[in-house]
Amino acid sequence: MFAVRGLCLLIPLVWLSLASLSLATSNISKPGCQHRCGNVTIPYPWGIDNGRDGACSLNEIYNVICNNTLNPPRPFLNHSRSNNFEVLEISIEGQHMLAKSGVAANHYENGQIVSLTPVHFRETGPLSISDSKNKLFTIGCDDYVVLGVVFASRGSTFRSGCITGCSNVSAITNGSCSGVGCCQTTIPRGLYFFTLDLGSFENHTQVGADNPYGYAFIGDPSKFEFNVGDLSDPHFVTKTIDSVPVVLEWYIWDAKNCEIAKGNKSTYACQDNSHCNDYVLFSGGYTCTCLPGYQEIDECASDIILCSHNCRNTLSGHYECYCPNGYYGDGWKCKD
Known part of the structure; x- marks a missing residue:
């Protein structure tokens, strides 16, 4: 409690x-x-x-x-x-x-898509995707993402997106997500369902050697810092899923x-x-x-509590000690 x-x-x-x-x-x-x-x-x-x-x-x-x-x-x-x-x-x-969410990912070689992974996120419980604590990100030098959403309150649909571009990786600044190598934008309020469809204007034919991948995801911006190495990182999806959560209300x-x-x-x-x-x-x-x-x-999270085992808060704003199953005592000292 x-x-x-x-x-x-x-x-x-x-x-x-x-x-x-x-x-x-x-x-x-x-x-x-x-x-x-x-x-x-x-x-x-x-x-x-x-x-x-x-x-x-x-x-x-x-x-x-x-x-x-x-x-x-x-x-x-x-x-x-x-x-x-x-x-x-x-x-x-x-x-x-x-919670962990998905990352849309495209892999290009010689102007062809080697693999394509879209994202379909749907939640049906007492949850919605926080618009104030998440951003839409796109990573790449020749990439765009289309965000398709369904609003919880109206059941209506909506589409928006984010576009990135760069002629070479030397033009990219680490930590910057303003459209050169990395794009970020806000998401609308009231989402419980979204899709991320990732595409490329020229299939990375102009940047393929330095940037064979395109990525897109929705997540907590405080947990993500763009790095030029992301453009060629084959482990970006796993790393981002593990480290950049989506925030739900x-x-x-x-x-x-x-x-x-x-x-x-x-x-x-x-x-x-x-x-x-x-x-x-x-x-x-x-x-x-x-x-x-x-x-x-x-x-009970205080460093000064004196319970030997278990602790619970009380309605008066204090705490009391109790023994777990299999132990006996007054809570301050429990014995098995």
Whole structure:
């Protein structure tokens, strides 16, 4: 359970009552539920399913599958239609999710396309692609990308793009993404589906020796810095998928808007010293944010806690210690 100063809670009291017990802050998951998949913490309302029929999440659309065949184990969205939709981080603060996305890639030799990889990204859960935290990138000296999108709120379609060009790599500046070797542009708000179709004006016939590849992707610009070496890097796709996540917004999807949500105190998520924000995309929903002057506090993350094993936050903004299964004691000292 995340307790925040002034009892501003981003995880609702009702979710605690549904769990019958307070949620473990170090776990921030329902009691008895797996709270981590490999290196990723999975906070409620999301929950690791793995055969539990949604018992660890708010409902089935918040299910996460932990693939234990990988080393370390990795979480994936249970309902995602996207390829390689691996979850890298789920944040309660700001209600964002980081996930792996695809990279469109074309490989050219002697004016011919050797291989072509488009991107089709589709997400059907309580998520949309953040327009404020992502950019569309195109990498190459003779490349353009067409971004085809579907808006969550209207179901309408839209197309835009980004064009790069350069006569030789000596004209390129590392770190610059203004259209010479690298192009970046904003994306519209309200996306849950997009395609990236990558093309070339002259099939790299003028730049093939130094730039046999073209690339395009949507991701967090703070995680990407263009380098001239990207133009000839055959490992760019794997490297970028692993290091440049796409940022998604998630929201509470059990009421159409704040007014309706507030009408049911037993399920309303935003509590003391927090504000409810209508989420107008898809069929509606809402998010919770702390009022000015308040912030989330994870007492159990402090270096001064004295628990020998497990810790959970309390609604008063403090913490308590408890022993894991198979141990006994008062929580401050546990024995097996």
